[in-house]
Amino acid sequence: MSELTKLTLKAALDGLKSKSFSSVEITRAHIAAVEAARPLNAFVLETPDKALEMAAAADARIASGDAGRLEGAPLGIKDLFCTKGVRSTACSRILGNFVPEYESTVTANLFDDGAVMLGKLNLDEFAMGSSNETSAFGNVINPWKSASGGNKALTPGGSSGGSAAAVAADLCLGATATDTGGSIRQPAAFTGTVGIKPTYGRCSRWGIVAFASSLDQAGPIAKTVEDAAILLTSMAGHDPRDSTSLDVETPDWAPYVGRSVKGLRIGVPKEYRVDGMPAEIEKLWQDGIDWLKEAGAEIVEVSLPHTKYALPAYYIVAPAEASSNLARYDGMRYGFRAEGGNLTEIYENTRAEGFGQEVKRRILIGTYVLSAGYYDAYYLKAQKVRRRIADDFDQAWQTCDALLTPTAPSAAFALGERNADPIAMYLNDVFTVTTNLAGLPSISVPAGLDSGGLPLGLQVIGRALDEGTVFSVAGALEKAAGFRAKAERWW
Amino acid sequence: MTNAFTLKGRTGDWEIVLGLEVHAQVASNSKLFSGAAVGFGAGPNEQVSLVDAAMPGMLPVLNKYCVEQAVRTGLGLKAQINLKSRFDRKNYFYPDLPQGYQISQFEFPIVGEGEVIVDRIDGTSFTVRIERLHLEQDAGKSIHDLDPKATYVDLNRSGTALMEIVSKPDMRSPEDAAAYVKKLRAILITLGTCDGDMEKGNLRADVNVSVCRPGDYEKFRETGSFSHLGTRCEIKNVNSYRFIQQAINVEARRQIEILEDGGKVDQETRLYDPTKNETRSMRSKEEAHDYRYFPDPDLLPLVLDPAWVKEIEAGLPELPDAKKARLMADYGLSAYDASVLISDGEVAAFFEEAAKGRDAKLVANWTLNDLLGRLGKDGLEITASPISAADIGALVGLIEDGTISGKIARTVFEHMWDGEGAPAAIVEKHGLVQITDTGAIETAVDALIAANPDKAAAVKEKPQAIGWFVGQVMKETGGKANPAAVNEILKAKLGL
Amino acid sequence: MAIDAATVRKVARLARIAEPEERIEPLVQELNGILQWIEQLAEVDTDGVEPLTSVVHATLTLRDDVVTDGGDAARVLSNAPKSTDGFYVVPKVVE
Numbered sequence A: 001m002s003e004l005t006k007l008t009l010k011a012a013l014d015g016l017k018s019k020s021f022s023s024v025e026i027t028r029a030h031i032a033a034v035e036a037a038r039p040l041n042a043f044v045l046e047t048p049d050k051a052l053e054m055a056a057a058a059d060a061r062i063a064s065g066d067a068g069r070l071e072g073a074p075l076g077i078k079d080l081f082c083t084k085g086v087r088s089t090a091c092s093r094i095l096g097n098f099v100p101e102y103e104s105t106v107t108a109n110l111f112d113d114g115a116v117m118l119g120k121l122n123l124d125e126f127a128m129g130s131s132n133e134t135s136a137f138g139n140v141i142n143p144w145k146s147a148s149g150g151n152k153a154l155t156p157g158g159s160s161g162g163s164a165a166a167v168a169a170d171l172c173l174g175a176t177a178t179d180t181g182g183s184i185r186q187p188a189a190f191t192g193t194v195g196i197k198p199t200y201g202r203c204s205r206w207g208i209v210a211f212a213s214s215l216d217q218a219g220p221i222a223k224t225v226e227d228a229a230i231l232l233t234s235m236a237g238h239d240p241r242d243s244t245s246l247d248v249e250t251p252d253w254a255p256y257v258g259r260s261v262k263g264l265r266i267g268v269p270k271e272y273r274v275d276g277m278p279a280e281i282e283k284l285w286q287d288g289i290d291w292l293k294e295a296g297a298e299i300v301e302v303s304l305p306h307t308k309y310a311l312p313a314y315y316i317v318a319p320a321e322a323s324s325n326l327a328r329y330d331g332m333r334y335g336f337r338a339e340g341g342n343l344t345e346i347y348e349n350t351r352a353e354g355f356g357q358e359v360k361r362r363i364l365i366g367t368y369v370l371s372a373g374y375y376d377a378y379y380l381k382a383q384k385v386r387r388r389i390a391d392d393f394d395q396a397w398q399t400c401d402a403l404l405t406p407t408a409p410s411a412a413f414a415l416g417e418r419n420a421d422p423i424a425m426y427l428n429d430v431f432t433v434t435t436n437l438a439g440l441p442s443i444s445v446p447a448g449l450d451s452g453g454l455p456l457g458l459q460v461i462g463r464a465l466d467e468g469t470v471f472s473v474a475g476a477l478e479k480a481a482g483f484r485a486k487a488e489r490w491w
Numbered sequence B: 001m002t003n004a005f006t007l008k009g010r011t012g013d014w015e016i017v018l019g020l021e022v023h024a025q026v027a028s029n030s031k032l033f034s035g036a037a038v039g040f041g042a043g044p045n046e047q048v049s050l051v052d053a054a055m056p057g058m059l060p061v062l063n064k065y066c067v068e069q070a071v072r073t074g075l076g077l078k079a080q081i082n083l084k085s086r087f088d089r090k091n092y093f094y095p096d097l098p099q100g101y102q103i104s105q106f107e108f109p110i111v112g113e114g115e116v117i118v119d120r121i122d123g124t125s126f127t128v129r130i131e132r133l134h135l136e137q138d139a140g141k142s143i144h145d146l147d148p149k150a151t152y153v154d155l156n157r158s159g160t161a162l163m164e165i166v167s168k169p170d171m172r173s174p175e176d177a178a179a180y181v182k183k184l185r186a187i188l189i190t191l192g193t194c195d196g197d198m199e200k201g202n203l204r205a206d207v208n209v210s211v212c213r214p215g216d217y218e219k220f221r222e223t224g225s226f227s228h229l230g231t232r233c234e235i236k237n238v239n240s241y242r243f244i245q246q247a248i249n250v251e252a253r254r255q256i257e258i259l260e261d262g263g264k265v266d267q268e269t270r271l272y273d274p275t276k277n278e279t280r281s282m283r284s285k286e287e288a289h290d291y292r293y294f295p296d297p298d299l300l301p302l303v304l305d306p307a308w309v310k311e312i313e314a315g316l317p318e319l320p321d322a323k324k325a326r327l328m329a330d331y332g333l334s335a336y337d338a339s340v341l342i343s344d345g346e347v348a349a350f351f352e353e354a355a356k357g358r359d360a361k362l363v364a365n366w367t368l369n370d371l372l373g374r375l376g377k378d379g380l381e382i383t384a385s386p387i388s389a390a391d392i393g394a395l396v397g398l399i400e401d402g403t404i405s406g407k408i409a410r411t412v413f414e415h416m417w418d419g420e421g422a423p424a425a426i427v428e429k430h431g432l433v434q435i436t437d438t439g440a441i442e443t444a445v446d447a448l449i450a451a452n453p454d455k456a457a458a459v460k461e462k463p464q465a466i467g468w469f470v471g472q473v474m475k476e477t478g479g480k481a482n483p484a485a486v487n488e489i490l491k492a493k494l495g496l
Numbered sequence C: 001m002a003i004d005a006a007t008v009r010k011v012a013r014l015a016r017i018a019e020p021e022e023r024i025e026p027l028v029q030e031l032n033g034i035l036q037w038i039e040q041l042a043e044v045d046t047d048g049v050e051p052l053t054s055v056v057h058a059t060l061t062l063r064d065d066v067v068t069d070g071g072d073a074a075r076v077l078s079n080a081p082k083s084t085d086g087f088y089v090v091p092k093v094v095e
């Protein structure tokens, strides 16, 4: 493989700017890598022609001196983002060959800054899953293999499994992703990549297929903290077409990476020390604490007493919103339509055949918790618990500036290993889901390897709109951890 | 309160109880949550945005003008304006409901309780309490008759802003229900928040009908407990005053029949079929609707700036009730005339224009009886009247200064209707000037008495027989003699 | 609040998802498992707690009433499974 695919986004942008290589060259290198990596099943649609066309246009802009922030950089796009003229499916059969007549705000922002699209990335169907096993296009395979687990294919995590695998395997310089309960951070942790979910409202949701509107937030998966900062700066911004988009200025976050954490107070929430947490994760967490202490931060213990209720609350709120958000997939105006004897049968067959098992399960739960007589006991209760969880964080900010936790309770597991028990699968998000409920920015940084040589991540959580501090702390962790490991190429 | 409308049954008397949910389309340029145009007559799906078609990832953004119109309407209904309200999703599947849910306001509507004072034809009035007004999206249109095997869907109407105005069950007769809608329509038109076009469905009513025994309704009003009332059925989308009344009548009859046969009325949604004059159930009974309302997570709470509400209030036009009071006070009109005038803001404006410096009662008569009658015959609105307000005023002016009699005025009016121009010119052209020259009248009277000495003698015994003499003089003068002058001269010459 | 087979059928109907008879019992088990786990929320004291519907500390911004979209039926019909003369064509609706 070409050395060009091994570059970080930052290094590639520098090389493009200094004309060390062209966008067409680096794009070609990535197209070849994508083709060679088909066994990973990270891409559900490759768009090499479009990529080369965009790359040529980028080169022209570089030549004429009006290059954008991401000019010429080839990226992968999660197939939850609607891309104009390019099939967008949310990895569900129900969308069939849906080709949007519009471009999502986030991808439009990236392309306006000169980014090149290599294709659309695999994900759990409608972003519902933590292992990328619910996609209509099949599983994504983690580029990493465990030294102790035989040659078993591992999950890249989910739902942004395609984005994480593609970045980890050097198929793109960075990727878009989305996070409703941990779908950026858990796959990042499972693949040794960096993933940030910004403050709710930073990135426009316009043009992103909705899963749970009050929780969904886009963000990047990247090779380094700095790359993540560069990408997020481009993706974020106020969008009047999304009523929940925040009308605030978007900082340039790259300079925050490398900033000293001296004097920052880092909270360690005691409730994240859950039963049965592997010793390796516990150890990694302690490493992180030590690194930040050494870097001059002050470590404080904090309490987030309602942490254990976050997942159950999430599994009311998210399915409830999803049950309604996914009602539009009815086979009437676009997508797949099944046969049936009458209208109701056609609705029922379309949705039975069009949706996969996990999506249907969540729609049924969501429908149930909103139905007459149960709303107060479930939905309203969950919204109140959600307030308690948000209040916990507000309380914590009295004594600290950022929080440090593990990203996930385990390293990547084998595909097929946790499918039988939905709750066991849901528990993957136990450390990440709290910040979706509270709308806070949080990042996963690769910080070490487990005994099988699989990457593990640490999570940094910040105050609302304080991505700057999150990037600074993440940068300090990245530097201290000195994580350089890459998956050995087997594909 | 007047006596409730009573229906006779086999087992005794029944009364009806009516509550209305009126859907009024906001007269906006674009839709409630999208930038597609609102209008009538465009080609299918030509006024549809990606949001209206519920494409994946599309999001609603609220139209400020629609919010303003809801507030204006709320103020016009003397209602509570809720500075904080919220949008909820009402979930159900239907091919003309692209999102699979309607964005509406369930728990926290933008407008709370208010009232409407409704005038009856007999000059009495009653109050209908308003429960709430909320903003919501309209659905698209399903067309069933273009293809025997398929339904065609046009989403042009999808997402159009509606104000749903919900009354309390305060109407007790079909006429009262129609009068309420009429009054509500006048208020909306005056405010300019809805064009009130019922034919296009821009104003339509869902009528809740139940029946009860005499006395039950009063118990309900005393206690507020619906247990005193019968089970109600909702008749959907009735869009004319006539159909509202017919639908109520047949539905009440249907319910009474069920109850008198020992049955039970099922709470359900029904449809009125005017061709068969019957109501029928709209959805199969086993499928109870469960709309799973919940706050729309795509939208934040709607919070109104009190200063903005004040500003809207300051800009309100004169409302029908205030106008009615003013018309009665300033022009000395009867309550009935005033309420007919305000039922249509255009008519009231016409009247006021015509009445400038004239005898207001005469102008009201000419406007309400002659002109509206004539317009009605041709199915015309007052805005399309071939006779201007100024000309009606001029016509009354000619009567007032004695140039023509009321009778001649009718002739002049016909010429005006035919477009012959200003009344003075018509009078001139057709020689219709009234004879007020007493000399000419005296000559005629003298001749008449001389020719009919016996009748002149008889009238002394029977003074009411003077009518014959008046008629003869008028005939003699081609109707142009001033009747007052004729009377006076006759009385003098006959020695009455 | 355990879910039974009838509830699963009712909910599947509301959600317009055909669930074959042989899936009903497994769904009863799955959904009850999830709901039982969810019910630990009952432990949380939420008396007097205002439900949180949005984490955004802002209120709705409003747009001006101008026409900015529409006027292109082909654009909204481009992905339709079936359309004719500018209409979406859907299965016969019997009211």
Ligand SMILES: [Mg+2]
Pocket (backbone or CB within 6 Å): B021, B164, B206
């Ligand atoms: Mg209603």
Ligand SMILES: [Zn+2]
Pocket (backbone or CB within 6 Å): B023, B136, B164
């Ligand atoms: Zn309504």
